Amino acid sequence: MATVAQNFMKLFRGSSSGSPAETTQVPQKLTRRSSGLGELARLWESETPLCILDLGSTSPTNITFFTGRGHKIYSEDLLVASTEPHLVTKDEQGTVVLDSRKFLADNLLYPAAQFDVVLCWNLADYLDESLVRPVMGRLWSVLKPGGMLLAFFHTKDAGPESPCYRFHIIGKDTLEMQRIVMRREARRGPTGAIHTAIIDGFRLQRVFNNRHIETLFRDFASIKFFLARDNVREVLVVR
Amino acid sequence: MSAPLSADLAQIGKSVVIKGELSGSEDLYVDGQVEGSISLKSHSLTVGPNGQVKASVEAKGIVVQGKLEGNVQASDRVELRKSAVVTGDITTQRISIEEGAYLKGKVDISGKAEKAAGK
Numbered sequence: 001m002a003t004v005a006q007n008f009m010k011l012f013r014g015s016s017s018g019s020p021a022e023t024t025q026v027p028q029k030l031t032r033r034s035s036g037l038g039e040l041a042r043l044w045e046s047e048t049p050l051c052i053l054d055l056g057s058t059s060p061t062n063i064t065f066f067t068g069r070g071h072k073i074y075s076e077d078l079l080v081a082s083t084e085p086h087l088v089t090k091d092e093q094g095t096v097v098l099d100s101r102k103f104l105a106d107n108l109l110y111p112a113a114q115f116d117v118v119l120c121w122n123l124a125d126y127l128d129e130s131l132v133r134p135v136m137g138r139l140w141s142v143l144k145p146g147g148m149l150l151a152f153f154h155t156k157d158a159g160p161e162s163p164c165y166r167f168h169i170i171g172k173d174t175l176e177m178q179r180i181v182m183r184r185e186a187r188r189g190p191t192g193a194i195h196t197a198i199i200d201g202f203r204l205q206r207v208f209n210n211r212h213i214e215t216l217f218r219d220f221a222s223i224k225f226f227l228a229r230d231n232v233r234e235v236l237v238v239r
Numbered sequence: 240m241s242a243p244l245s246a247d248l249a250q251i252g253k254s255v256v257i258k259g260e261l262s263g264s265e266d267l268y269v270d271g272q273v274e275g276s277i278s279l280k281s282h283s284l285t286v287g288p289n290g291q292v293k294a295s296v297e298a299k300g301i302v303v304q305g306k307l308e309g310n311v312q313a314s315d316r317v318e319l320r321k322s323a324v325v326t327g328d329i330t331t332q333r334i335s336i337e338e339g340a341y342l343k344g345k346v347d348i349s350g351k352a353e354k355a356a357g358k
Contacts, residue, residue, distance in 0.1 A: 058340055063346050067348040074345045075342045
């Protein structure tokens with residue numbers, strides 16, 4: 001599995017060309033049925049306006065889906081936020097980790113019990129180890145009591161090269177999955193000079209088993225598992 | 240990319256930096272840096288590809304191609320183009336977001352919410 005240091009080395013492989021946001025591959029799109037999403041669907045079909053937090057990459061499809069039904073949607077891409085260089089630090093053993101306090105000082109800044117639903121997608125599988133538990137703790141606090149969180153986890157059959165996807169809701173229980181592909185983008189460095197950074201998606205950090213997942217969500221009131229055919233375990237938890 | 244040409248369009252070029260309150264009664268194209276607040280009421284704001292706006296924004300229509308940090312209130316519509324990087328809450332009647340745009344914040348479609356509340 002990739003270390004934090006390796007991930008950050010990948011981010012700053014420089015090149016002299018400065019073309020912004022250049023996509024090097026056509027993103028691959030797949031559709032999949034989601035039982036967890038199907039369970040949540042009855043909530044969005046209700047007349048009560050909901051407050052929904054989408055933690056995946058900004059998805060115009062999801063924003064249109066929810067705002068079209070009169071709900072409020074909050075979008076926050078935590079995986080991208082976790083690549084901020086200022087988060088890199090060392091723990092007491094000298095191991096390179098990400099500073100979870102700094103991360104939570106910049107992200108997930110919402111009042112307690114704000115959301116009816118949190119769409120976590122595959123965040124926990126790709127997020128750095130040092131951030132997983134603090135982030136789940138914060139998500140518990142921003143969910144309303146009775147609020148629901150949907151998360152996807154790879155099963156043990158998934159390889160380390162399992163691609164990271166963005167998820168777009170295209171039906172009651174149907175998702176379009178779009179692979180996060182390599183792209184090149186220009187960034188302004190601390191000196192003001194433009195550098196070219198390479199982002200080649202995110203690597204699977206670990207595989208949670210059922211016990212790990214139960215431990216991760218131990219503060220929640222209930223947990224429901226849905227097994228899928230594509231080496232993914234869907235989890236719906238209720239605060 | 241050049242700014243759209245219009246008789247009633249004020250432009251802030253990419254080398255211009257403004258700090259403070261901006262208000263006006265014509266459309267505004269910002270390709271430079273603005274920090275503070277922008278109030279255009281019945282006119283439109285376009286943040287160009289080089290634009291970096293750190294301000295609360297109130298306008299009829301808002302098009303973002305560059306960076307915008309702050310809460311956005313549009314009485315008509317908001318368009319986030321593919322190069323847009325927006326951090327802040329958006330309140331509008333209509334929104335369009337191109338694939339590739341980045342948003343960290345809330346989207347609230349005010350017309351829909353009012354209808355739901357009036358039911």
